[in-house]
Amino acid sequence: MPSVNLTHLDELWFQVSGTHCNLTCDHCFISCSPHNRSFGYLSLSDVQSSIAQATQEGVREFYFTGGEPFLNPEMVDILCWTLQHGPATVLTNGTVLKEEWLTKLQEAERQSRYSLEFRLSIDGFSPETNDPIRGDGTFDRAMAGVSLLCEFGFLPIITATRIWDEESDLEVLSQFKTVLKAHGYSRPRIKLLPTLQIGAEENRTRGYLQHEVVTDTMLSDFDQHNLVCSHSRIVTDRGVHVCPILIESPDSNLGQSISESLVPFEINHGACYTCYQYGSICTNASSGNTLSTTEPTVNPPDTARDDGDT
Amino acid sequence: MVIHSVTNRNTKIKSRFALFGGVYSNYLALEAALQDIRQRGVDAIYCLGDLGAFGPHPDRVFPILHNNHVIVVQGNYDDSVGNALNDCQCGYTDPRDNHFAQISYDYTLQNTSEPNRKFMRGLPPEIRLTVDDQNILLCHGSPRRTNEFLWESTTSDYYLEHLLEVQRADVIAATHTGIKWNRKLDRGLFVNVGVLGRPENDGSTNVWYTLLELRTDSSWTVSHIPVAYNHTALAREMQQEKLPDEFVDTVVSGWWTTCLEILPSKERRRGKH
Numbered sequence A: 001m002p003s004v005n006l007t008h009l010d011e012l013w014f015q016v017s018g019t020h021c022n023l024t025c026d027h028c029f030i031s032c033s034p035h036n037r038s039f040g041y042l043s044l045s046d047v048q049s050s051i052a053q054a055t056q057e058g059v060r061e062f063y064f065t066g067g068e069p070f071l072n073p074e075m076v077d078i079l080c081w082t083l084q085h086g087p088a089t090v091l092t093n094g095t096v097l098k099e100e101w102l103t104k105l106q107e108a109e110r111q112s113r114y115s116l117e118f119r120l121s122i123d124g125f126s127p128e129t130n131d132p133i134r135g136d137g138t139f140d141r142a143m144a145g146v147s148l149l150c151e152f153g154f155l156p157i158i159t160a161t162r163i164w165d166e167e168s169d170l171e172v173l174s175q176f177k178t179v180l181k182a183h184g185y186s187r188p189r190i191k192l193l194p195t196l197q198i199g200a201e202e203n204r205t206r207g208y209l210q211h212e213v214v215t216d217t218m219l220s221d222f223d224q225h226n227l228v229c230s231h232s233r234i235v236t237d238r239g240v241h242v243c244p245i246l247i248e249s250p251d252s253n254l255g256q257s258i259s260e261s262l263v264p265f266e267i268n269h270g271a272c273y274t275c276y277q278y279g280s281i282c283t284n285a286s287s288g289n290t291l292s293t294t295e296p297t298v299n300p301p302d303t304a305r306d307d308g309d310t
Numbered sequence B: 001m002v003i004h005s006v007t008n009r010n011t012k013i014k015s016r017f018a019l020f021g022g023v024y025s026n027y028l029a030l031e032a033a034l035q036d037i038r039q040r041g042v043d044a045i046y047c048l049g050d051l052g053a054f055g056p057h058p059d060r061v062f063p064i065l066h067n068n069h070v071i072v073v074q075g076n077y078d079d080s081v082g083n084a085l086n087d088c089q090c091g092y093t094d095p096r097d098n099h100f101a102q103i104s105y106d107y108t109l110q111n112t113s114e115p116n117r118k119f120m121r122g123l124p125p126e127i128r129l130t131v132d133d134q135n136i137l138l139c140h141g142s143p144r145r146t147n148e149f150l151w152e153s154t155t156s157d158y159y160l161e162h163l164l165e166v167q168r169a170d171v172i173a174a175t176h177t178g179i180k181w182n183r184k185l186d187r188g189l190f191v192n193v194g195v196l197g198r199p200e201n202d203g204s205t206n207v208w209y210t211l212l213e214l215r216t217d218s219s220w221t222v223s224h225i226p227v228a229y230n231h232t233a234l235a236r237e238m239q240q241e242k243l244p245d246e247f248v249d250t251v252v253s254g255w256w257t258t259c260l261e262i263l264p265s266k267e268r269r270r271g272k273h
Ligand code: SF4
Pocket: A227, A228, A229, A230, A242, A243, A244, A245, A246, A265, A267, A268, A269, A271, A272, A273, A275, A276
């Protein structure tokens, strides 16, 4: 089985609200919901302790995901504290943001030398395309979140899971931009994501097929830096896991401390096949770690693909 | 001149180096920068890679570099053009950014002569210097990846300390992002030397190079130097070569119109688009 070494801990992720989310998206790859508490919240002191360990490894950036991170009552304090130590990115569905939080975060970013990135998931440029997947009324609520972030001077990266044919990317992107501009976002940033056929998505479309695995031969001339697991780890309330995608797989938990987690990992999961095709789908474009999301390294399967992220 | 002093100003200068990145075929800015550098007097001139891209007539930069004894590190563009790869390996992910990157790459590849491509193929991916007891590492993106973006707002101190430690360097100089910055750390100094090829997305038409000065007390001074050049002539030549209007717009306005999606939010906010 092909195994991937962690070359360096570039990004440390936090499953900061566990599997708790105010939404129940049909394609969520870890089946988050208002009732799924299988992973719990991380506290500010949990985050501080992991960041202290990660700084010993020369960590470059921090990412916060869930569930919906802003359900965690300490989320704003966590981001304000983190920004004193490095760049921070938070993945949100944008539906629960409050002005008083953004006031604090705007000030924390102003005082920091580092960027605070918001990544906000929307799965279509209209209620008709988005709401069947993310739930009734979620398009308008997410757009209200986008407008609010823009009012505070943030430039959220809109992440859209590709539930259309890949050939339509440029067309969909331009429609997205038109809609975002109409909501007050004058220079929209958009990141397209492939779907991952796990979690709720497995029921919505299909799971991975038997042949969708990464083999030793496939990895032989592949730049492993394109895989998130070669440069990231994620902290949950259960331990430190290999990557943000596989936290529900028992073998993904590599230990209780950052140093224990810096071991090679066998990439024998179906989701690893999507990573192989699309590169570091979880990482921001500014890192230069990502393959183009429009040009998979091998032909993708025919079925429409989709992903849940925040 | 933007001076970021990391030194005791009463000490004397022992060595002075000029460094720049990303010429991007902007031979007019290269000539202007070299004239300024000659007037100041330096011990050596280094280019940290990416000779082609973006601008017109890629072959014109080579004789200027050779005649001025500029020592060149290989950038991702030089590797791609030198070896006739399919794309520039710039590390863009956005479809629009990739569209413009490909236009620029195809033009540069077609218009770079074989002897110049051979020169690019043979360039070293990094250069190490020892000046007195100071170890200096010159690279394109980062010491570990030619196309890693080291932005000021997304690069933690911990990461830079780590790079200085594992590379056993007192100074690391890189470019690739197109925007200059520098940071003094416990273990040494990191400098992004900026680029000569296009302005910095700040609404000014000038471009930047960097002077690094070593003082008698082993401390360093970093000065980022603005370079004005005949940008209207460059814009005219780009139009004659039928390069995209978007590129010409950047040269005359000082605002980036492409490669925007790789910018972190702080750097993006400073721009217009
Ligand atoms: S899912 Fe992707 S990031 Fe996670 S272990 Fe597999 S290849 Fe690595």
